[in-house]
Amino acid sequence: MSSASAFVEFARAVREADVSFLLTSRGLPEWSVHNRRCGDVVIQHGRCGAGMVADGTIGQPGVLVFVMQSTLDRHAVTLNGVPVARHGIAVLPPGSRFVFANAVPHSWISLTLPLAMLTPAQVDRLAGRTRSATASLIQAEAETFAALLAQIDKGRSQAARDEAPSGDDAASPEQAHDAATAISQMLVEVIGAPGSRHVPAAPHHHLIVRRAFEQGRDATGPVPGLADLCVAAGVCERTLRRAFGAVYGMPPSRYLKLLQLNHVHASLLDPSARGRLVTDVLTSHGVTELGRFAAQYRTLFGELPSQTMRRLERSTG
DSSP states (O other): OOHHHHHHHHHHHOOSSEEEEEEOSOOOSOOEEEEEEETTEEEEEEEEOSOEEEEEEOOSTTEEEEEEETTOOSSOEEETTEEOOTTEEEEEOTTOEEEEEESSOEEEEEEEEEGGGSOHHHHHHTTTTTTSSOOEEEEOOHHHHHHHHHHHHHHHHHHHHHHSSSOTTOOOHHHHHHHHHHHHHHHHHHHHSTTOEEEEOOOHHHHHHHHHTTTOOOTTSOOOOHHHHHHHHTSOHHHHHHHHHHHTSSOHHHHHHHHHHHHHHHHHHSGGGTTSOHHHHHHHTTOOOHHHHHHHHHHHHSSOHHHHHHHHHHHHO
């Protein structure tokens, strides 16, 4: 499977958030997501094979989502324009908006906890982070972070045994509940530890980018122009460039080109495109220089638009 195909499967498999994914560089076919339920806690373990932007919202009411980069050894990931440190934990309450941008392959883990799992004392230790629809980052200590990952691994192993066909080693409901409780307790302890540092993750630059796309991103038509984004955000071009550089790690022109490339790729794989001309699909997305666009498309996805269309026809034929 190609890296682009693996990326598509990865994007379809991610759960627990309303999120859109943007492939930003060509990489290895090392994209994967595994979902496990340990009692009331949902554990996701993912692997990103290349540069990517994940832009979304925690749409589920009554849940907290925590995201950790489990193989990160440098500031290669940002949350809303804020660098995520090696032992960083992203806290995403209900309704919070987020943009994760990564430049290199890495692995990550997310935990989804119902707020009802937390005791009043645990909510107090989280210092109000459950009550505000604002993302934040926790810089944890190395030792406690490692202990949390070990506890999560235990929960994942137990959940995998529960899902095994034989069911011989399946946990009782009480054991699953105890495993989930242990994870939530450890998580609260790590976040509330005296040595953990809180970093807000809804900076000014992220708010500018949100305003720029307040009308949404139409995946079926041309991408907006730079001037349109400046008007929507209410800022000058220089300010918009700074905001895109902080949040996405690239200038607006590069982001808009990648957005167009990803939208075309998705359209070419849509079953409704079967029977259409490739040029019709490209021009519907505002592409005017077909040869140049095809070369850019091949650089990112490893094949020409016509080859993507042929893959669609073979899969639906």
